[in-house]
Amino acid sequence: MERWTYTPSTDACEQFVYGGCGGSANRFDTQVACERKCRRQLVTRPVSTTSQPRQETRAEVCAMPEEGGNCLAYIQNWRYDSTAGNCVQFVYGGCGGNSNNFKTKEECERFCSRQVVCQRFEEPEVSCLANIPRWRYNPDSRTCENFVYGGCGGNANNFNSIEACEGMCLQRDDDRTANRDSSNRVSSWEGICRLQADVGPCKSSQTRWHYNPITQLCETFTYGGCLGNHNNFESQAQCMTYCDSSRWAHNVRTAAPTAAPTDPEPDIEGSGDIDEVITGVDVCSLDRDSGSCRFASRKWFYNHREGKCEEFVYGGCEGNQNRFESREECESQCNPRDICMLSSKTGVCRASIPRFYFDYAAQECRQFVYGGCQGNANNFDSRDVCMSRCSSLLRDRPEDLEKEGMCPSRDYPFPQQCRRECNRDLQCPGNKKCCALGCSVLCIEPAISVRPIQPKVKAGYCPPRTDWKGLLGACAPACSDDSSCPGQQKCCHHGCGVRCVDALDEEP
Structure with missing residues (x-):
């Protein structure tokens, strides 16, 4: 007997011959009954021409959670797991569920492709209150960045880890990002500034600039918001800085700066010949990029977050300009800065x-x-x-060393745990001084807020130097000269610092 069954991968009700007993609940007498029960009304697939109140985008479908449906069948289908960044199997009951439901892994991967998943993250219409650390791909910076997810809404550009995000969205698309020579190398001029403007597959409407090699001018175009290529700039000034041919001699790092850029030989053994690249952008601000090849060669890059040059493993092709043959070359291009600066x-x-x-x-x-x-x-x-x-x-300026008064030397309770709050009086608020107390260095009120005028050099002699055992903070200066010490005490070295001590009448 003829019956109708719903097929979720095509979102259609199809006719089949029923044997008369057994089977599942996914069985209907008419096509109308099947569609009324099972058809998804909000799916962007070409199988339906009925009027729809609102269509789900592919990105929304790929972000949907796992739903086994209301029936009790045991069908191994596929869905896109947005947090893992790939298609996974799940058990489908045979009816109901949602649109993130495919018969094969290939169908899932075609529907939830990189172009769909890696488009700009959509802020959810409803703000949920969860506080979940997640990662998303930023098509502007072409990097994966972390963000706090509220727990609902958004789209499939939402990953559990940076590895999942980069695995899906940072796969190099050579045909889209740059023209290449036969060795798969990016050539500086051909690779960026001779590319045609590429809107990309997304549907946003952003005004961007691209360099037109025919007119030799930077011109506007409408960018869709994701993918595209690197001939894509946020401003005319940025575009001209990068691509203006009149600046070409200044923007290319080569052994012979006056020579025109040429297509170099393959850098399979990491010879470093790939230096003919544009440096219109700030090379030292680029992140480390090992490239997509698997040859392992040692190179150096400037870590702009740490403020220093570091070694890394380069794959042998692609990557970016933040790559140097030696620490010396890196430091000559990118002056290292202490992170504290x-x-x-x-x-x-x-x-x-x-x-x-x-x-x-x-x-x-x-x-x-x-x-x-x-x-x-x-x-x-x-x-x-x-x-x-x-x-x-810390700069050792004389005015940094001492404020009025002196550190208490007796009858001051020592803290239970060692702490360091300061290194100089200047770092303490108000009139407080930086004083060594036991194993701690703390900002405390001075013992004498206004000291009497005393000579800078008093009579007597300093005792022999001794080590202050167990006092880790004893090296902080407690005085500057004899005038900062009370009574007849002198400001004397005791091993690794200076402190007020009782003077000796005779030279030791």
Whole structure:
């Protein structure tokens, strides 16, 4: 007997011959009954021409969670797992469920392709209150970045890990990103500024600039919001800086700067000949990029977050210009900066995490609000950790060494745990001084707020130097000269610092 069954992969009701007994509930007497029960009304697939109140986009379908449906069949279908970034099997009951449901892995991968999944993340229409760390692909910067997911809505550009995000979205598309020579190498001029404007597959409407090699001008075009190629700039100035032929001699790093760019030989053995690349962008601000090949060669890159040159493994092809043959070459191009000299950087995420950074101008560690991702390495969990890392940059100016008064030497309760709050009086608020107390160095009120005028050199002699065993903070200066010591005490070295001690009448 003829009956109708619903096929979720095509979103259609199909006729079949029923034997008369057994089977599943996915069986209907008429096509109308089947479609009324099972047809999904909001799916963008070409099988339906009926009027639809709102169509689901492919990105929305690929972001849908697993739903086995209401029936009790045991059908092994496929769905796209947006958090893992790939298609996985699941058990489908035979009816109901949602659109993220495919008969084969190939069908799933075709429907939820990289172009669909890696388009710009959509902020959900309804704000949920979860606080889930996730990763998403940013088509503007062409990098994966972390963000806080509220727990509902959005699209498939939402991954559990940076590995899942990069595995799906950072696969190189050579035909879209650059023209290449026979060795699969990017040539500087041909690879970027001679590319035609590429709108990309997404449907946004963003005004961007591209370089037109025929007119030799930067011109506007409408960008769809994802993919496309690298001949895509946010401003005319950025475009001209990168592609203006009149600046070409200044923007190419070659052994012979006056020569025109040529297509170099393959760099399979990491010979370093791939230096003929445009440096219109800030090379030193680029992230490390090992490329897509698997040849392992040692190179150097500038870590702009740490402020120093570091070694990494280069695959032998592609990558970017932040790649050097030696530490010396890297440092000559990108002057290393101590991380403590970097400015505070909140980052692009929106968390509110209290952190500390070293303010080189003020010569102290200060608190700031960290967003939770990116930023730079001048970012510490506590003031103590900040001072421990950055105290070497403190300038030894005479006015930094001492404020009025002196540190208490007796009858002051020692703290139970060792702490370091400061290295100089300048880092303490108000009239407080930086004093060594036991194994700690703390900002405390001076024993004498206004000291009497005393000679800088008093009578008597300093005792022999001795080690202050067990006092880790004893090296902090407790005085500057004899005038800062009470009574007849002198300011004497005791091994690794200076402190007020009783003077000797005779030279030891």
